[in-house]
Amino acid sequence: MDAHTTAVTDLDKTLLIVDDDKPFLQRLARAMEARGFAVETADSVNDGLLKVEERSPAYAVVDMRLGDGNGLDVIERLRQHRPDARAIILTGYGNIATAVTAVKMGAVDYLAKPADADEVIAALTRDPESRAVPPENPMSADRVRWEHIQRVYELCERNVSETARRLNMHRRTLQRILAKRAPR
Structure with missing residues (x-):
């Protein structure tokens, strides 16, 4: 077990993953379950909003662009229901303006897809006062x-x-x- 995994052992490890890329969603859900998270999945903004209403998770990983809207709506609703939740936005489109908006709406980080489970855990569990580690293989x-x-x-x-x-x-x-x- 690495430092990132042990950092969340005693906390509520409920996690909502919202992504309309089903193979990626299933792969990430399995990887996060293997790391001890209780995972719920959604493949649309509407489904994500319903899951937040039913049971607001401690963590969320939300794709920015979904078939029925913007993943920031899920982040915003989660913040309303559970202000202490830690959420990150995933996107295939790196964009500074969008990253700033995501952070203002309550996301703790912004990762480019495809992100692996270790990157997701690192982003979700990072100390809010610490700086993000530069990517190992950034986009050219x-x-x-x-x-x-x-x-x-x-x-x-x-x-x-x-x-x-x-x-x-x-x-x-x-x-x-x-x-x-x-x-x-």
């Missing part, structure tokens, strides 16, 4: 750029012309970028 600058373009493209409902306008980029350049695989 090319990957961060690609993720940002993908996020804006999705927000523009996959409209290439609108995305290019918002990114101040030529439409054909954007089309070439979108046609390529994601950089590592």
